[in-house]
Amino acid sequence: MAPIAASREEFDEIPTVVGIFSAFGLVFTVSLFAWICCQRKSSKSNKTPPYKFVHVLKGVDIYPENLNSKKKFGAEDKEEGKSKPVMPKTSLHLDLEKRDLNGNFPKTTPKIPSSSDLENFTPKLFPEREKDSVSPDSLKSVTSISSEEKQDKLGTLFFSIEYNFEKKAFMVNIKEARGLPAMDEQSMTSDPYIKMTILPEKKHKVKTRVLRKTLDPAFDETFTFYGIPYTQVQDLSLHFMILSFDRFSRDDIIGEVLFPLSGIELSEGRMLMNKEIIKKNVRKSSGRGxxxxxxxxxxxxxxxxxxxxxxxxxxxxxxxxxxxxxxxxxxxxxxxxxxxxxxxxxxxxxxxxxxxxxxxxxxxxxxxxxxxxxxxxxxxxxxxxxxxxxxxxxxxxxxxxxxxxxxxxxxxxxxxxxxxxxxxx
CATH class of the missing domain: 2.60.40.150 (C2 domain)
Known part of the structure; x- marks a missing residue:
């Protein structure tokens, strides 16, 4: 029975040994973790930020390499301002295209000019005198003339007319318009389309598709009107209304073209026409009725x-x-x-x-x-x-x-x- 009692005493000592080792292990792990955290914090404080940001408007490097972690941005500039004279804002210039892949500017050493370079150096004053010689009055006159010409000219409309004797049909092909004015002041373009009416009865009314953001629209659309005898073509007139589509309000009227068909012989075949676009004729009477x-x-x-x-x-x-x-x-x-x-x-x-x-x-x-x-x-x-x-x-x-x-x-x-x-x- 004695050996059995000795083995029980040994088993009773095992939990105390395990507890001592686990306590030492816990203390060691906590101290190691704290030491690693301190090392990481110190390494972060000593290093510069991993990225660089350049202000686009002023060209100032927000995180220059020569600043330490304890210095705030702008402190060095204040100290230099006391010792050095204030430089004008135009003297600050950074060429952003000369940066390397990391965004750093290469360090350049100032080049000492030689005597030959100084002799060949001449200030470029002549172009500046040429710029000063242009008076503002002449610029105003040029811009006013060009703006008046643009306002008067509304473009040209190109179309063709033809009569099909077999089908007894009158055909109009709206080819294109050139030199239209810009009705949208932001994009300086127009969204033109054309409405055509056969006068005087106004029974036949058609319109082209809208072409987006163009001042020279090429429509190339053919409209065929059946049931119009050839003898009555001389009494008709074509009225083209050139407009610019507007999604949020009424469409803008660019101009119009009125083309009478009297005196035009269509027996020889298709006839090509081009007419200047004029302003819409708003006939004001003494009253509105x-x-x-x-x-x-x-x-x-x-x-x-x-x-x-x-x-x-x-x-x-x-x-x-x-x-x-x-x-x-x-x-x-x-x-x-x-x-x-x-x-x-x-x-x-x-x-x-x-x-x-x-x-x-x-x-x-x-x-x-x-x-x-x-x-x-x-x-x-x-x-x-x-x-x-x-x-x-x-x-x-x-x-x-x-x-x-x-x-x-x-x-x-x-x-x-x-x-x-x-x-x-």
Whole structure:
């Protein structure tokens, strides 16, 4: 039994030995880790940052190699400023193209000029005198002349016309436009396209595709019009409208070309044409025309009856001198549109007879905050309808419009009609 008791005592001493060794190992590991951290921290503080950044505007090296970790950027400059005279800002120049792969500037030793170099050295003053000899007045005159020429010239349109006797079709090929003005001031380009209309009937309206960012667009698009007898070609005119596409507002009008076909013989085949683009001819008359309106206010039902009767002396909104007018009626309550109506389109007439009645429900009692707007527009299939004239009737209106509104308020249930002059849209 004695050997068994001795072995038990040995086994009891093993845990104490293991605990002592583990404690020494733990202390050694912690001290080693702390020493490694201290070494890394000291090595980082002694080294320069691993990258270099150069300020593009001033050419100043943010982390120059000659600075230590304890010095702040700008401290050395202050000390040098006290001892050395202040240099002008123009004297600081760093050639960024002469840096090596690491971004460092090569150290160059100043070259001592020899006597022969000093003899051959002559200051270059003659070019500077030539620059000074140019007066600002001459520059202004040159720029003004060039700007005026650019404003007057709107470019040239190239197209061809042809008549196919077999198919009885009239063909127009829009080839290209050259020298268009820039309508976008930021990119100094345009997004041109062309609308073409055969006058005077305006039945045939076509347009080309939009070409992006070009002042010399090459369209090369052919349009064929069937059902036009050859005998009637002499009575037609081609109207080209050159525009620049604008995504956020109305397209900009560059100019127009009007080409009458009278006196042109198409029996010999295709004919090539080129015409200068001119400004759009906006023919201003003494007025925008007149509109005959009849109003009646029903106080019992709280409704307003509006009758658009006639329009006369409407201005010529087209090159052909013919307009396709219609009237759009908007009802406003406290400057907010609550209802809208419109008449039918009357074709090719400056004196239109509409005679159409509209009934509006008034949301409040009385007409103090109610106003009616009449817009006379020219219908155009190929583009947005242009406003010919505008008329507003309400309590704040002046002239005949204010008198007309006062009469319908004083005499309800009575139909009162008056002519009104249209103003610019």
């Amino acid at each position: 007149e509109l005959l309106i009849s109003l009646c206010y029903q106080s019992t039902t709280n409704t307003l009856t509006v009758v658009v009767l006639k329009a006369r002396h409407l201005p010529k909104a087209d090159v052909s001198g013919l307009s396709d007018p219609y009237v759009k009626v908007n009802l406003y309550h406290a400057k907010k549109r609550i209802s809208k109506k419109k008449t039918h389109v009357k074709k090719c007439t400056p004196n239109a007879v509409f005679n159409e009645l509209f009934v509006f429900d008034i949301p409040c009692e009385g007409l103090e905050e109610i106003s009616i707007e009449f817009l006379v527009l020219d219908s155009d299939r190929g583009s947005r309808n242009e406003i010919i004239g505008r008329l507003t009737l309400g309590a704040s209106a002046e002239g005949t419009a204010g008198e007309h509104w006062k009469e319908i308020c004083e005499y309800p249930r009575r139909q009162i009609a008056k002519w009104h002059m249209l103003c610019d849209g």
